[in-house]
Amino acid sequence: MGRQGNDPLDHVSELFDTDTCTWDVELVKRNFLAPDAEAILNIPIRQGGGDDFLAWAFERSGNYTVKSVYRALVTQKERASLEEGRATETSEEDTQLWKSLWKLNAIPKFRVFWWRVLRGILPDEVTLNYRHIAEIRRCKVCLAMDENLEHALIHCSHAKCFWEEAYAWFGLRLPRLHPDSWARDITCDPRFTNDDRAKITTIMWSIWHSRNRIKHGEEGRNPTATIRATKEAIALLHLPRRDVMILPGFGWRPPDEGVVKITTDGALNFADGRGGAGGVARSSSALLGAWCKPYLGISDPLIMEGLSLRDGVRFASLRGFSHVVMETDCLEMVTLWNTRHNSRSIVAPLLLEIGELCNNFTLFVIQHVNRPANLPAHLCAKRACILNVTESWLEETPSFLVTSLLADCPKMLS
Numbered sequence: 001m002g003r004q005g006n007d008p009l010d011h012v013s014e015l016f017d018t019d020t021c022t023w024d025v026e027l028v029k030r031n032f033l034a035p036d037a038e039a040i041l042n043i044p045i046r047q048g049g050g051d052d053f054l055a056w057a058f059e060r061s062g063n064y065t066v067k068s069v070y071r072a073l074v075t076q077k078e079r080a081s082l083e084e085g086r087a088t089e090t091s092e093e094d095t096q097l098w099k100s101l102w103k104l105n106a107i108p109k110f111r112v113f114w115w116r117v118l119r120g121i122l123p124d125e126v127t128l129n130y131r132h133i134a135e136i137r138r139c140k141v142c143l144a145m146d147e148n149l150e151h152a153l154i155h156c157s158h159a160k161c162f163w164e165e166a167y168a169w170f171g172l173r174l175p176r177l178h179p180d181s182w183a184r185d186i187t188c189d190p191r192f193t194n195d196d197r198a199k200i201t202t203i204m205w206s207i208w209h210s211r212n213r214i215k216h217g218e219e220g221r222n223p224t225a226t227i228r229a230t231k232e233a234i235a236l237l238h239l240p241r242r243d244v245m246i247l248p249g250f251g252w253r254p255p256d257e258g259v260v261k262i263t264t265d266g267a268l269n270f271a272d273g274r275g276g277a278g279g280v281a282r283s284s285s286a287l288l289g290a291w292c293k294p295y296l297g298i299s300d301p302l303i304m305e306g307l308s309l310r311d312g313v314r315f316a317s318l319r320g321f322s323h324v325v326m327e328t329d330c331l332e333m334v335t336l337w338n339t340r341h342n343s344r345s346i347v348a349p350l351l352l353e354i355g356e357l358c359n360n361f362t363l364f365v366i367q368h369v370n371r372p373a374n375l376p377a378h379l380c381a382k383r384a385c386i387l388n389v390t391e392s393w394l395e396e397t398p399s400f401l402v403t404s405l406l407a408d409c410p411k412m413l414s
Contacts, residue, residue, distance in 0.1 A: 007031050021045045025296045041297030044306060046349035055344040060302070060332070062344025070131075100187050106198045113208070114201045117149060117183050122208065124149050140215050150182055152211055153204045158220065162207050165227040172199055202230045252373040252408040254284045259323040259363065263374050264312040266304030266330075267381035273297060276387070277308035278380025280401070281315060282409075289315060290376070290401060291392040292384035305330040306347035308381060309366070313357045323363040329374040337366050376404045 009015065009031060016023045022045065029037045055062035058072045101118065104111050116122050125147040128134035139147035141158045153159055154174060166172045177185055186192055186200055203226070210221035255261040264279040275298035281288040293311055298304050309328055316324045328334065336343060340351040358364040371378070379400060383391075391398075397405065 015040070016045055021047045022295075023297060028297070038297070038299060042300045042303055042346070044303055044310075044347060044350050046353045053344060053348070055346075055348075060345060061336070061339075062346065062348065097184060097188055104187075104197055104201065105194055106201050110201050110205045113205045114183075114187070117153075117204070118187065120149070122149055124152050141211055150177075150179055153207050154182070156211075158211060158214070159207045161223045162203055162210075162226065165223045166199070166203055166230075169227045169231055170199060172196065174200070199230060203227065206230065252369070252375075254282070254409055255325055257284055259284070259325055260288060260316065260321045261325045261327060262312045262316055263327045263369070263377040264305075264308040265328065265374055265377040265381040266301065266306075266308040267378070267385050268298065268301060268304055269385040270299065272385075273299070274385050275299075275304045275307075276381045276384025277304065277311050278377050278382070278384050279308060279312040279315065280376040280380060280405075281312075281319075281321075287397055287405065289319070289392065289394050290380055290398060291315065291390060292380045292387055293390045294384045294387045300346065302330070302332060302347060303350075305333045306350040308377075309333060310350045310354055313354050317357050317360050322361055324358075324361050324365070326364075326366040327369045327374065328366070329369055329371045329378075331368045334366055334368045373408075376401050376408065379404060 007027065007030065015028055015031075023041050023043075025041060028040050032040060056064040056068065059065055059068040097118070101111060101115060104114065106114075120127070123133075125134055125139060126137045127148075129137045137146040139145055139151060139156055141147075141152075142156050144157070145151055145155075147156070154163070154177075163172075163174065175191060186197060192200070206221055206226045210226070214220045252263070260281055260283055262279055262281045264277070267276045267278070269275070273296065275295040277293045277295060278291065280290045291311070293308075295304065295307060298307070305328060309326060309330075312326055313324075316326075333347070336345055336347060337351060337354070340348075340355065343351055345351075354366075383400065
């Protein structure tokens with residue numbers, strides 16, 4: 001770690017404010033090189049202190065895994081290749097490929113899936129065999145041929161059932177594609193319309209998901225039902241944004257009588273090096289509080305989510321609530337909370353603090369919600385990114401939250 005500056009520092013505790021449990025950003029930046037300062041500022045500080053612990057830096061959980069070693073070695077090899085000048089520069093054709101991908105009118109998780117297809121990093125049997133993870137290359141679904149991605153998504157008898165339904169529902173039929181460039185051709189070739197690409201990537205995601213279920217001993221997806229759902233999903237994507245409604249089961253649900261539900265979210269503004277934590281506390285019929293808290297120097301989204309969750313639990317404790325349900329759209333944070341015992345993750349100090357605070361409650365639950373159910377907290381977090389001091393409301397409703405709160409529960413502001 002590189003040290004610069006002339007401030008006399010003997011203890012780590014001199015680098016943060018013990019009252020607010022936050023780093024002294026200016027002091028850290030003044031005394032450490034930029035990469036080291038960023039790493040320090042992304043370490044959350046637990047209120048009340050705690051014992052230090054060793055953690056494995058290459059795994060989000062902080063625990064050693066063989067998989068993380070492999071991933072780190074591959075990354076190191078790629079970095080060395082770049083440094084030695086062996087890596088090829090991104091061509092104009094590649095630039096166009098990625099632009100076409102991210103402009104694809106499809107649900108984000110399908111675009112991410114297609115990015116993995118284009119990069120060739122999905123774990124088909126041929127890839128696993130090449131990496132010495134699997135002993136055989138044979139397709140575990142049809143058992144007829146070696147399984148590369150083209151086989152799994154297009155030529156396997158399992159995949160063909162989906163494409164037959166696609167032709168029946170859409171009149172969509174894949175042309176003959178070159179085995180080396182089929183995914184790139186689907187993304188960029190003018191033979192395919194934008195609608196075709198959205199349908200193809202959605203169907204291929206369903207094929208891959210069904211293939212995974214079969215491989216692990218579960219029942220595969222029904223091709224007819226899958227293509228019908230694909231048609232409905234594509235239709236929703238073509239609706240004007242104002243006409244798209246939140247589907248049943250995806251919106252915010254009021255808590256039971258006597259329970260306080262607190263939704264939290266974190267946001268980052270990478271351009272300004274600023275983060276924000278936001279939260280909204282509600283009973284079954286009333287808004288109980290909302291806040292926007294800015295943070296400086298945070299660049300890790302998980303830490304920002306952890307800080308926002310911790311702030312929400314602190315709020316509940318200070319207000320004297322007894323029955324509390326915390327909600328976040330960060331599934332990783334919920335998973336880490338549920339497996340927090342002996343946790344060595346970067347957010348372990350925050351989990352420990354939350355664990356201590358939750359002893360103050362009769363009922364305490366942390367659960368995951370979809371993003372549409374977390375919109376008010378998201379708006380608070382985004383607003384916090386542009387603030388210099390914390391804003392909070394207890395007896396009034398901030399104007400920027402009125403629309404989202406009414407959408408969640410019309411009687412909330414009546």
